[in-house]
Amino acid sequence: MKGGYWGRIAWVNLTSESVRIDEFDEEFAKKYLGGVGFGIKLVSDIVTKNVDPFSPRNVLVFATGPYQAAAIASAGRWSACARSPLTGYWGESNAGGHGGPELKKAGFDAIAIVGRAEKPTYLWIHDEKIEFRDASKYWGMDTAEATDALKEDVGDKNASVAAIGPAGENLVRYAVIANDKHGFFGRTGLGAVMGSKNLKALVIRGTGKPPIADPDKLKEVYQEVLNKVMKAPFTKVNSEDGQAAAVVPREENGLLPMKNWAQDRWPEGAKKIGTPRFTEELKPARWPCAYCVMGCHRRITNPEYESKTAGPEYETLAMIGSNLLIDDLKALVRANDLCNRYGIDTIEVGGVLGWAFEAYGAGVMGKEETDGIELKWGGGEALITMIEKISKREGLGDL
Numbered sequence: 096m097k098g099g100y101w102g103r104i105a106w107v108n109l110t111s112e113s114v115r116i117d118e119f120d121e122e123f124a125k126k127y128l129g130g131v132g133f134g135i136k137l138v139s140d141i142v143t144k145n146v147d148p149f150s151p152r153n154v155l156v157f158a159t160g161p162y163q164a165a166a167i168a169s170a171g172r173w174s175a176c177a178r179s180p181l182t183g184y185w186g187e188s189n190a191g192g193h194g195g196p197e198l199k200k201a202g203f204d205a206i207a208i209v210g211r212a213e214k215p216t217y218l219w220i221h222d223e224k225i226e227f228r229d230a231s232k233y234w235g236m237d238t239a240e241a242t243d244a245l246k247e248d249v250g251d252k253n254a255s256v257a258a259i260g261p262a263g264e265n266l267v268r269y270a271v272i273a274n275d276k277h278g279f280f281g282r283t284g285l286g287a288v289m290g291s292k293n294l295k296a297l298v299i300r301g302t303g304k305p306p307i308a309d310p311d312k313l314k315e316v317y318q319e320v321l322n323k324v325m326k327a328p329f330t331k332v333n334s335e336d337g338q339a340a341a342v343v344p345r346e347e348n349g350l351l352p353m354k355n356w357a358q359d360r361w362p363e364g365a366k367k368i369g370t371p372r373f374t375e376e377l378k379p380a381r382w383p384c385a386y387c388v389m390g391c392h393r394r395i396t397n398p399e400y401e402s403k404t405a406g407p408e409y410e411t412l413a414m415i416g417s418n419l420l421i422d423d424l425k426a427l428v429r430a431n432d433l434c435n436r437y438g439i440d441t442i443e444v445g446g447v448l449g450w451a452f453e454a455y456g457a458g459v460m461g462k463e464e465t466d467g468i469e470l471k472w473g474g475g476e477a478l479i480t481m482i483e484k485i486s487k488r489e490g491l492g493d494l
């Protein structure tokens with residue numbers, strides 16, 4: 096292997112608490128290029144059409160690409176794949192945070208997880224070692240609490256934590272895996288796959304340097320790409336204002352989802368939740384993923400808007416904001432933080448509640464079906480209550 100990969104995939108069996116290292120060659124790396132390529136190969140080799148997503152036979156893969164940890168702009172993102180409990184078919188998601196580079200530096204290009212642990216477990220992955228550790232006392236913690244507690248447990252504040260919250264533990268079919276409180280494997284319910292395996296978290300730290308075939312050439316290409324990226328107007332906007340900058344323009348050009356996709360204008364509402372108001376009110380700071388020069392994630396600094404995780408991104412403002420006609424920024428920040436901490440996908444929550452709000456408005460559902468909650472357009476409190484109920488799978492939240 097010339098560069099980009101160690102040539103090592105760790106197969107972790109949670110049932111037998113065993114690890115097998117498979118080596119691969121350059122031909123394999125080229126054929127299944129990138130994190131998703133590896134995921135497709137490793138999942139589809141094992142998961143046949145009759146394997147239930149919550150079966151111990153489902154394979155959950157976390158994989159990196161060739162540039163991971165090579166100090167290349169925005170090459171810090173990593174991929175997760177498994178059979179999806181949401182669709183029953185292919186499940187794939189890509190996240191920021193810091194876990195991908197740490198996994199690579201720890202000496203693994205990918206980790207493929209099978210089986211089911213007997214009790215709540217977390218994996219401590221560090222410099223070519225993988226330890227199975229008891230996570231019983233962290234089970235039930237939200238993703239932010241678990242992240243802090245697990246870093247303390249391994250005694251390394253620079254470790255990266257990819258954890259599930261109560262929603263993943265409760266097998267909510269659109270549960271996420273939260274990486275370092277601001278990167279999320281959000282789509283296709285991979286957090287529930289982790290929950291079904293009794294796996295609370297991966298805690299990862301590496302100090303190795305992945306091989307680079309031609310460091311001078313890489314530097315040259317990187318500089319060329321970086322120059323283009325830094326000159327792009329999109330980089331400036333995303334860096335200064337984050338993704339909330341997209342709300343008002345998308346309302347103007349008709350791309351913003353509104354009222355369960357049934358409305359085409361909402362100018363006053365968009366102004367209340369997008370920039371510049373978003374930035375003026377929340378006073379957010381940049382919170383970049385590893386190696387990112389843009390840093391679109393926002394750390395909210397205004398104490399009136401308490402949030403332990405990253406502030407809402409464009410898709411969140413769109414799906415739980417405009418799609419439900421909720422223009423109360425405080426409610427949206429709280430709802431976003433709750434989703435992140437319970438570990439459910441904000442996009443999916445907005446989609447499901449868009450349907451529920453519409454059904455309630457049309458009289459298809461009444462208060463008897465909604466446990467007394469008024470699912471009215473613009474209802475920030477109803478949104479927050481429903482996030483709690485979905486995460487805990489209570490009443491209407493357990494549909």
Ligand code: SF4
Pocket residue numbers: 169172191192382383384385387388389390391392
């Ligand atoms: S901070 Fe934003 S732009 Fe940078 S890698 Fe993370 S998601 Fe992408």
